Amino acid sequence: MAMMTGEQYVESIRKMNIKIFMFGEKISSAADHPILRPSLNSVKATYDLAHKPEYEDLMTVKSHLTGKKINRFAHIHQSTEDLVKKVKMQRLCGQKTAACFQRCVGMDAFNAIFSTTFECDQKHGTRYHKNFVDFVRESQEKDWTVDGAMTDPKGDRGLSPSKQADPDLYLRVVERRKDGIVVRGAKAHQTGICNSHQVIVMPTIAMGPEDRDYAVSFAVPLDTENLFMIIGRQSCDTRKLEGTRLDVGNCEYGGVEALTIFDNVFVPNNRIFLNGETDFSGMLVERFAGYHRQSYGGCKVGVGDVLIGAAALAADYNGAHKASHVKDKIIEMIHLNETLYSSGIACSAEGFRTEAGNYLIDLLLANVCKQNVTRFPYEITRLAEDIAGGLMVTAPSEKDLRHPELGPYIEKYLRGVAAVPTEDRLKILRLIENLTLGTAAVGYRTESMHGAGSPQAQRIMISRQGNVEQKKQLAKAIARIQ
């Protein structure tokens, strides 16, 4: 089975015994809970789109390992064209779900670990690259959704992993055995982990020799013994329990995060990709972050496309679409969104071949891309709220709209232009609410700020990659300074 259908994916998740907790209770499966199901639906879309002829050129690719057609989310990039098509695929998936579709993190982990394990083996004589290629091959063959877990809880940010008051605040090796390792710790903010098949764990920062036990990377199935997750709350999340669709804004798709606990989890030798080589921890982090910062130049743009469309519809339904300032705000939203896309495409087009043979993005441009993502979606949401008007946060509930006595008053007084049903106006306002301050704002706003690294992390990389000395030489030459 090289490519699952969406339904096959759902059934495969349902069959797993993933230990999920939410509101103090154990959840039987992400496939069957109304708060979690939209997250699973977003990933399901990545399987369904791959089977549609009008999308397959982006959604699928030939594996360089097996020669078979695979979902691009499981691909090791073989060219700059692959990098560009990755961003285009992400834009498409953002457009179709208006949510985080979650598989990017695994794809980015695949490509970062592929090249890092190769170079680690070259220096240290380890055999991690073979372990990893075997894992990728199996992932492609079984069409797994693979979560990539990097962010440790981190405790005191002023202290290194080994200096923390509680040594488990960064995930670490607690036992080395002949047949593998035992790890303990946690990974935070894991979007989509509750509906993934496997998780790849990576270290979260560059490390020194004293942090040897923390320089660890591996993969395990998500129903592994002693692994469990606690779902994070989202603004407006329990609207999904009310049995109505309109108030949810996006009733089909979403994304949820979890704090994932590794409480003495065993990892067999053949799934270990880094185990104590601290000098490669920084490389792995830098490459993963680079790929993931590229990703945001696609996924957030796709979600932005939906939000711009929603704002334009709100203007139509309000009868304000001809106002010059409204037109100008829509133009500004498009300008900001396409600027994000520009840097996503640029860092891909300027990619280069690694020693392992896969392609890495231009790290400077990828960090510029993500730095813009920490800002522009906030301005896009501000403009969307401006155009939508206050009703997006004051409209009555769907139950009131359906009420035999209250409904007619809502129909009468909340209508915009006469030709558009009041319910349609409310639907589009709820979608804007969902994206700007509801459940989807987790992905479109705060994830834009902190996902793939907080703003300062990009500024450090921009400083390192910015080539200021060459710029000084340019200025000296023009100014005729010897």
Place this chain on the structure above:
Amino acid sequence: MPVRIRLKYCGGCNPRYDRTAIAAMLRADFPQADIAETAKDGPDHFVAVICGCPVACASHDDLRGLAGKTILTSEKDYGKLAAAVRSADLS
């Protein structure tokens, strides 16, 4: 043997028109043609690469049409595809 037309779409990340409308027009104008989005055994007479914008990034190097290949980047391009199908000597 009916005219065989193989359709290949770009991935559709930001299409400027409804790409599937091209297929619908082809099927309406050439009801006898065998029009397919997926590969079949044997050669195709035509290949139509339907791209959503002028970038035309669809991968199609591996596709060959005995009577040619047309790359479309807008709805206006349908005319040249239809003309090519009509005028082709498939004997």
